[in-house]
Amino acid sequence: MTDKQTVALSINGESFDVTTDTRSTVLQVLREDLSLTGTKCGCNNGVCGSCTVLVDGEPMRACLMLAVAATDREITTIEGLEQDGALHPVQQAFIEHQGLQCGFCTPGMIISAKALLDRNPNPSPDEIRSELSGNLCRCTGYVKIAEAVLSLTGGVAE
């Protein structure tokens, strides 16, 4: 049997003491221990980006990060973007521009888009292509995702 350990995590501004396997990933803790199921598991291999969360503001693959490694760091998931019941502008833009279809990649995509805009408020279309290339989407063809992000910069899609 594997060892259990209690990990102190700060998620979306709330503190949790989670007793979980020492080998649990952030993704497992979010989904299985805390029922924060907005973060998705698409490959569990660090490739598809569906599990992207912010760790101290940086986009990270929750499936590749052990929960113990997130101790004392601030995790933001898709559930943490709304403020006082209002959608985050990135969420609003994805809805308005139909930058989502099946929605499975959407939480990770929105998190990556937010991280990009936090770092660079005026990305060019090519910067968006490059920065969001780690989040795979099989439905949209990416055009409307880029349009959603560009709508927040005042830029226009090519």
Next chain:
Amino acid sequence: MSANLADNSQINDIIGASVPRIEGPEKATGRAVYTDDITRPGMLHAALLGSHYAHARILSIDTSRARALAGVKAVLTGADLPLNYIGMFIKDQLPLATDTVRYAGEPVAAVAAVDLKTAKQALQLVEVEYEELEPVFDVIKAMEPGAPVIHEKRDEYPCMFELPREPNAMCFTEFMEGDPNAAWDECDAIVEAEYRIPAQYHAYMEPSSTVAEMDGNGKITLWSSTQGVARSQMYTAMAMGLPMSKVRVIAPRVGGGFGGKCEFTNQPITALLARATGRPVKLTYSREDDMTMMKRRHGGVIYMKTGAAKDGTLLARDCRIVLDGGAYADESPEVSPVAAFFSRGPYRIPNMRAEAWAVYTNLSRASAFRGFGNPQATFASESQLDDLAEKLDMDPLELRMRNALEQEDKFFCGKTIESATMRACLEKVRDASDWKAKRTGGLPARRGKRRGIGMAGMTHISGLAGAGANVLLNEDGSVSLNCGAVDIGQGSDTIFTQIVAGSLALNMDQVNFAAPDTDSSPFQFQTSASRNTYVIGNAVKLASDDVREQICRHASEIFECDRADLEFRQGGIVGVKGVPDAALPFAAVAGRALWETGGPIMGTHNWLYAPQERMDPKRMVLGGFALMPDSIGIFTFGAQVAEVEVDEVTGQVEVLEFWAAHDVGRAINTASVEGQIEGGIVQMLGYALTEEMLWDNGRMINPTMMDYKIPGMADVPLKIHTLLIESPEASAPFGAKGVGEICAVGPAPAVANAIRNAIGVRINEIPATPERVLRAMLSADDAG
């Protein structure tokens, strides 16, 4: 014009608008519930053991050590299950292999345990003794006399059609018109070639998943990532030996399907585990299990020969399509006839023969996948047309214009074309892409690159099978729609809500879309065949019109006026024309219906795509197949252009810009239609350039998203231009046709033709990986 369009006067601003997805907020906030997000009290977790061998006899399975592991609640093998074969056209599959395994990864044992880790540990304790059998992986070898026979009891399976004699064949179809053998002599130019197409993985972002639970009365409830709740219900009931009334299937949000979640996924085995344990069971495939155990697009080989007169008039074609159906039939016996049916493309070719085979091999199952055999056939035919144009010294676009189907022409095998818009599509894409200048003027390329432009014409269908819809007027005047249709991401929930809102002059938020649930939804075939907007949309429209009629009946009695004097005002109000004060909210009418006649106002309607006209038997030879291709729907048309750059040193192809003109009948939700087209194109740019399932001795060697490369945002252009042609279809709701598949038919040949234009070599085998392109460039240099 049909009755469906008769009350166009009531179409409000909702039809055609880019209304945001009704489920947008839940998807953007992470609140959308997919199957794996569901937890039930006492729920167990399941995992499957896949076969190590591609073809082997199972001598014994020892599960005693696995059963003894703490936390394991059930270990099932084929011997524990009823021998209830399931399948669409040939019932050749069991939920777990019994006696023989036919592909590496085929499930041989299933475990349910208190957590996933324990379940996976238990799998390692299951001991299977195999006797290896000779496998066959190549479709051509599988058809040779003396090839290993994959299903020794093939002829004993329940089957809906006559099987070919060849023991590994699932289906053979032949269509013929005119006299191709005689016509070759009249041709001034003839090209012939063999094309190879890869197995493509659906790669929906959400791996297959099912949660199953049995209640105290023995009824099973499933939550599942499926393209059709009724299909999942039927196959699960069949596998379990239960009546369908004992199986309930609910579809939560579905994270993509593309054909891969049609028919059944892992519903039957999950339900069997729930019955065996008496507890809720969740089975979510790991990505690797999904890639090795689930389904894929048919790879194969296509031989094609086409001839034309000097002026470019197409005269003859011969085509032989051999598709790798994999270890079990699934939908292959319909995919291969559809491939043959579309092998003439959107053109007149008076003398044509096409044959298609679906063949068993020891690879994973091939199935429905966006385009359903058509992208394969069209890769061959559209590649070949460009080579023919070159031989004739013609612009490939002109060649297509000259032969494009016109209104008076018949489709291959004789069906009437509803709306012949092929030329309009070609013209639109020609003008938008500045085709003539780019094709004749040469294109400036970056240093070390060569640039080219290529195109493809395409046709597909929208239709298939039946649909029901119930539209219920609630007591407060709001409306609930229940049609059992599964939105796999394409946006049909929003489209149907728009149809109801548009028909009854309601606002979007006054309409509730009920989740698909076999306990309450009317029959719905499944999300496939570009059918939701057209077929289900018709049922929704007619059910809404029914509600309208009933509202009018009550309102005319209340106002004591003629029904012709009534009008619907936006927001759920019925009133008298020209009398602003004479206005009743729907709630008043709904209340009257409840309390004066004793029941709610409910519109209910079925709709079936039932062609009045069949394929003309005099115009063709027929082989055996499962479903007449004339029953699959109305025709749609499109044309696409790709501009690419090829790296001279590495052979890497980059698509710089893409144009797609499609006749959509009428766009009910413009942004959604664009999204379908953009998504279909990008999925098939993967098919054209990078996606290929690879096996070594039957074991998949790239079963990860790292090694099986689907396009990311940096791999594809953002400059994808969708050009909508709106030629309303008389039999369609508000004129709208399905566009989900046709957009996926053309990208691969458009890219291959652009590569040809850029570097002067023909890529007959996709994906056009850097290695293949470079090899083609080098051998062309050698030849030169």
